[in-house]
Amino acid sequence: MRSTSPGREWMAARGWQPFAFQRDVWRGVSEGRSGLLHATTGAGKTYAVWLGMLDALLQRHPPGRSAEPLRALWLTPMRALAADTTRALTQPLQDLAPNWTIGQRTGDTAAGERAKQDRRFPTVLVTTPESLSLMLTRENSRDELGAVEFVVVDEWHELIGSKRGVQAQLALARLRRFNPGLVTWGLSATLGNLEEAMKVLCGEAAQPSPVLVRGKIDKQLVIDTLIPPDPGKYSWAGHLGKRMQEPVVDEIARAEGTTLVFTNVRSQAEIWYQLLLEARPEWAGQIALHHGSLDRATREWVELGLKDGTLRAVVATSSLDLGVDFLPVERVLQIGSAKGVARIMQRAGRSGHAPGRASRLTLVPTNTMEIIEAAAARCAAYEGRIERRESPAKPLDVLVQHVVTIALGGGFTSDELFDEVRTAWAYRTLTREEFDWALTFCERGGESLAAYPDYHRIRRNDEGVWHVPDRGIARRHRMSVGTIVSDASMQVKYLSGGTLGTIEEGFIARLRKGDCFYFAGKLLEFVRVQEMAAYVRRATRNKGTVPTWSGSKMALSTELGDAVLEMMQTAAAGRYPHPELQAARPMLETQARLSRIPTPLTVLVESLRSREGQHLYIHPFAGRHVHLGLASLLAWRLARDRPNTFSISVNDYGFELVSAEPFDLAPVRDKGIFATGDLLHDVLDSLNSSELAQRRFREIARVAGLVFAGYPGQPKSMRQLQASSGLFYEVFRKYDRGNLLLSQAEQEVLSQELEILRLRSTMERIRERELVLVELRHPSPMSLPLMVERFREKLTTEQLSTRLDRILRDMERDTR
Missing domain, CATH: 3.40.50.300 (P-loop containing nucleotide triphosphate hydrolases)
Known part of the structure; x- marks a missing residue:
């Protein structure tokens, strides 16, 4: 050079x-x-x-x-x-x-x-x-x-x-x-x-x-925890959330520059924006909200305020995760678990965004397990234990879309495009048979759609070049290019004019005229739906609901789960070297007294009998996706020989099975129930795999161009899109069983929703480790959150509070 x-x-x-x-x-x-x-x-x-x-x-x-x-x-x-x-x-x-x-x-x-x-x-x-x-x-x-x-x-x-x-x-x-x-x-x-x-x-x-x-440069990374006073012996999801309002406000008030307050989901961002305003009404205009559903003009205004340093704080989701340069940001707060080491480091980097400046992130736990997780996350980040990211393996819906794209872009010959696609890492193992199937599917819609001209998207000319013969098909394809598939949404507009952003159609469908909800940091009253827009006015009442956006919850990563278990092992040895462990000590000591503290060398299994029936709690620390698959599998295996009905509850640290009828714990004790021999077959039998695959197929159908979302100003409703993709799914199952998009749907359910490889690894680890089975008299600090997760699905907030008060009083009385 x-x-x-x-x-x-x-x-x-x-x-x-x-x-x-x-x-x-x-x-x-x-x-x-x-x-x-x-x-x-x-x-x-x-x-x-x-x-x-x-x-x-x-x-x-x-x-x-x-x-x-x-x-x-x-x-x-x-x-x-x-x-x-x-x-x-x-x-x-x-x-x-x-x-x-x-x-x-x-x-x-x-x-x-x-x-x-x-x-x-x-x-x-x-x-x-x-x-x-x-x-x-x-x-x-x-x-x-x-x-x-x-x-x-x-x-x-x-x-x-x-x-x-x-x-x-x-x-x-x-x-x-x-x-x-x-x-x-x-x-x-x-x-x-x-x-x-x-x-x-x-x-x-x-x-x-x-x-x-x-x-490698000398850039200081500072990760600390905003520890709540007296977190108590028992805790569950969100237990400490509202109690962290004043500590968070105090941290923002002390900061000299701008503070970014990250949440994991949009509904949580809306709630925390309201909590900040509730505590400091005088901050109106100095704090802002940023997430992907807000109107573009609003997002750009917030981003400009961050760059200029005119905002005291911004509550945001992953919409501000990536490398936008906001020099005035002095520090970052993360509400709740970030679920992964990479996300923690990414969000920390939003502060001190320049060489020589320290990046500081403060973790704000919303329950006691998250206090322990905060210490584990800091240690893992400092040690550089960052998660792997791997490319999906030859998704055929993306290939089908790409084939039509290249046919539009000047055309192609079969051999040349096959060789070209194979140079992409994701398709390095693509067979000629799979490629030819995708080609035929684009040509005439596979075995079952040959009679419908709309699915004859490409045609080969006399020179052997494939092209798109129809202008209408070309237009629809260009409007559908992409792999981001979200549920149908509606614009939210004031009656008086002006757009606030978009909300998913399903949330609006549940509202009646006069209902109030928080959106874009404002309390709004729903008026009517007209031409795929929800019209609202500013509400005068003080209460409203918060929109919930669809999408599965993020799961704890393997790296962070292992780091939490290592932190628990330190506590099990009677050592509490971190301030977070000191804060969680009452809970950990209660867990040790009533049960055992899990460690990397053991698998904690707890059993409890109550008026509801028999409870089984298992704590693998493998993340909620794996726990859902494992809980469903174990319930199916336990009921295979003796019919029984189980209720399931999961979180990132473990899962609960509860049945009104007693069941035999011997397969759990001898770890036979964790055998991986027929894992794939048993997992598919234990779940409603057809329903899961059909739901996944909705996304695949839209990426592959089977379902068209509509023209500008004339979008199709989510009900229409679901009905269309469901019809294709049933037609393919009955008349085109060799359709590779069906196989892809099943594989995506296993690899993405159930994380089948991680599930297998978790079961193998359980079989290798010492299984510690504890008979409980009362729920332990680690089993109670799972019980609360299940109660939330069927009890009101007031009923849940009353029931928890009774459980806690009984436990305190018997454990003194």
Whole structure:
């Protein structure tokens, strides 16, 4: 690499010195090598890659008076991140190549700007995987994208494990077909399997060999816990939530800069925004709410306030997780468990977002187990025990969509596209039979849809080139490109005018005229639904419900679950070295007195008899998804020889089985019930696997283009979409059993909803460890939360409170 370069000179002019990892990236780019840069959030990853690529482009194409064609693509998983990235890339570009242009193309891009780009793309384009796939549907895509020399995929850890990441892999495979010398770089801050992640991005056979750069700089990470006073001996989900209101408010008040308050779900964000306003009404206008369902203008206003430092605090979900640069953010609070080490580090990086500044995250537990988990999370983060992210294996719905995309984008021949798709990591094991099935499915809808022209999406001409013959099919496909499938939503509008955002149709359907609910930080009164919009007015009453958005709860990661067990082992040995363990000591000592404390070497099983019947509690610490599958499997196996009915309750630490009829514990004691021999068969028999697969098929049908969500202004309702996908599911089951989309639905249920590999691993670990079976007289501190989870489903808040008071009084009386 040259001793001097425009990029290095540009940095020097600002008094900046490059880090060693930035120089390593520049060297790799100058050698024409792809790679992955893994560095701390706020360390300077963007300029590490961008200045290296800009140097290479300036050397190959000295800037003249006219703009260059599209040379570089920057892929980002979020629209907000696209705008922020565009600003960052623009500064050196304007100084070093003022005639080159930069733009962004996402779902938020105005129609006028899109039309301008359609005439001529800018030299540098910041976009999303969906928008890049849409660009590939253009008939002249090879001419427009063939000059692209560099692609950067930002926040690769966020994409790699999803179908959006697979979509990006397929798009990159296409771009490499256009330009075999394409250089691809990924940026990430939180990944545990770096070598594999690099291969997924760059391709297994990439030449020259890709380079992995680890950015190591002295950036302090501070993780602490906001410990509640006197958390007590017993606790359950949300037990400490409201009690943390004043401590959180005090922390925000003491902060000199802006505080980001993260929650895991949108409904929790709405609740905490109201809690902050309730405690400090004078903060109105100084605190804000940010999540993905809010109107775009509202989100942009909040993001600008964060950048300007005019907001005291912002309550947010993962909508602000990723690398948007908010320098005024001094600290981050995480309400409740973050569920994973990577998420903790990602959110911590939102503060001190610059080299040399410390990143600080304060964990705010909402129950006593989360206090222990906070200490475990801090230790795991400091030790770098970050979760792996793996690519889905050959999802055929994404392939079907891609086949139609490429047919639109100039067409393809079968052999060439098969070879191209196989260069994408997700499809490296794709067989020719599977590819030909996808081709036939696009051609005539498989065995059962051949009579319907709408599903004859591609046709082969006399030269053997596949193309899309119908303009209506082409239009519908372009409107459906993407793999993000969410439930149908309605706009929320004031009667007087103005849009607040979107809420899922199912929530609105439960409302009656006059009902009140909190949304966008406001108390609203529902008036009516008209033309797929929910019309509201500001409410005058003081009470309302909070919308709940669909989607499964995040599960505790393996790494964090293991770290919690290690922390429990420390307590079991009588040591409490962390302030969190000191706070949880009353609960842990009560658990030890009534039962046992679980450890990495043991599996705690508790049995209890009550007026409800026989209870069995098992605590594997494997996350709620695994526990749901394991609880269903054990209930089915226990009832196989002697019919019985079980109720099930799960959380991240364990699960409960309860039956009115007694059952034999011998299979649990001898661990025979945890055998993995016929695991797949038994899991499918123990669950309503057909219903689970049908629900999963709804998403697959929409990605594969079987179900069309409607035209702008004429969206189909969720009921219509579900009915359509359900009809396809039943038709395929009856008349097209070889349809591979059905197999995919079953596999996704096992791998994603039930985490079958992790379930098998958990059962093997149980069989290897000492099983400790304790007969309880009263619920233990670890079994009570599972009992509460079950009560919540059938008791009102008042009834639940009364019942818990009685249980706690009985336990206190008998354990004194």
